[in-house]
Amino acid sequence: MVYVGIDLGGTNIVAGVVDKDGKILGKAETPTMAERPYAEVLKDMGDVVVKAVENAGFTMDDVASVGVGAPGVADPETGDIVFANNLRWYNVPVCSTLKAQLNKPVYINNDANVAGLAEAMFGACKGAKSSITITLGTGLGGGIILNGKIWSGTHGVGAELGHIVIEKDGLQCNCGNHGCWERYSSATALIRWGRMAAVEFPSCLINAMVDGDINNITAKTVIDAAKAKDFVAIDVFNKFISYLADGIVTLINSIDPEVIAIGGGVSKAGEFLLEPLRKLVAEKVMFKDLPYARIELAEMGNDAGIVGAAMLGVIA
Numbered sequence: 001m002v003y004v005g006i007d008l009g010g011t012n013i014v015a016g017v018v019d020k021d022g023k024i025l026g027k028a029e030t031p032t033m034a035e036r037p038y039a040e041v042l043k044d045m046g047d048v049v050v051k052a053v054e055n056a057g058f059t060m061d062d063v064a065s066v067g068v069g070a071p072g073v074a075d076p077e078t079g080d081i082v083f084a085n086n087l088r089w090y091n092v093p094v095c096s097t098l099k100a101q102l103n104k105p106v107y108i109n110n111d112a113n114v115a116g117l118a119e120a121m122f123g124a125c126k127g128a129k130s131s132i133t134i135t136l137g138t139g140l141g142g143g144i145i146l147n148g149k150i151w152s153g154t155h156g157v158g159a160e161l162g163h164i165v166i167e168k169d170g171l172q173c174n175c176g177n178h179g180c181w182e183r184y185s186s187a188t189a190l191i192r193w194g195r196m197a198a199v200e201f202p203s204c205l206i207n208a209m210v211d212g213d214i215n216n217i218t219a220k221t222v223i224d225a226a227k228a229k230d231f232v233a234i235d236v237f238n239k240f241i242s243y244l245a246d247g248i249v250t251l252i253n254s255i256d257p258e259v260i261a262i263g264g265g266v267s268k269a270g271e272f273l274l275e276p277l278r279k280l281v282a283e284k285v286m287f288k289d290l291p292y293a294r295i296e297l298a299e300m301g302n303d304a305g306i307v308g309a310a311m312l313g314v315i316a
């Protein structure tokens with residue numbers, strides 16, 4: 001039997017057929033066009049599942065279950081997306097609708113949680129009884145996996161690690177609060193600081209790399225300039241790492257997992273990010289004489305969402 005995972009994004013719907021070892025056997029995708037009525041998007045999600053199964057050389061009879069990684073708050077019990085900002089969805093009955101179309105068991109969870117599940121089963125956290133995967137992208141997503149299960153709290157609203165307040169009265173966040181971790185530890189934060197630095201220090205390498213057009217500054221621009229030993233870029237990157245370390249130490253002090261994996265676009269900086277981060281965490285962690293979480297790079301890349309969503313049916 002095979003399992004299908006759907007990565008439901010604001011731009012694209014991607015479905016993948018996955019075997020029990022986490023290997024993707026075939027894929028299909030279609031644009032989300034999120035401004036449509038949700039019933040049309042759900043219909044396309046079902047169709048893309050059928051297409052992915054075809055592309056992988058199977059029939060629907062071979063499919064054990066379908067799982068959905070949702071870009072927002074999903075209720076695994078009701079199978080609804082409670083709220084998804086990108087899609088402007090409130091209380092959308094995803095699982096019951098797909099189940100009626102596909103006649104298969106359908107599971108749902110938050111996309112950062114399913115990415116964490118994929119890392120725990122097949123990636124950087126494989127073999128660990130407890131792990132946390134944080135995904136540094138537009139925001140900061142968190143997935144907590146305990147004893148092979150997703151821990152999203154008693155009411156389903158836990159593991160929102162990006163909204164740990166890390167700076168009292170800090171920057172306004174989309175959630176309505178101020179000073180949330182994702183405002184300081186995300187690609188968005190790195191880009192914001194990179195642009196500010198380029199304006200304040202026009203002779204810096206960040207500015208030179210984009211020919212003075214600060215709108216073209218990406219997280220990679222800042223990282224590459226820091227790698228090239230530009231002092232301004234190094235300052236920006238160090239500030240980023242400092243906030244990242246503060247949040248990670250908070251996770252270690254509160255959850256004490258075996259492994260913390262770091263994924264998302266910014267994690268492509270690799271050892272250039274990990275080495276100073278590990279050093280800073282070692283300085284800040286409370287129990288310095290005791291072992292604490294290994295900090296690793298996530299390994300599943302862009303496929304984490306599909307593989308993790310597919311595995312919802314395996315761990316159910």
Ligand SMILES: [Zn+2]
Binds near residue numbers: 163173176
């Ligand atoms: Zn927030």
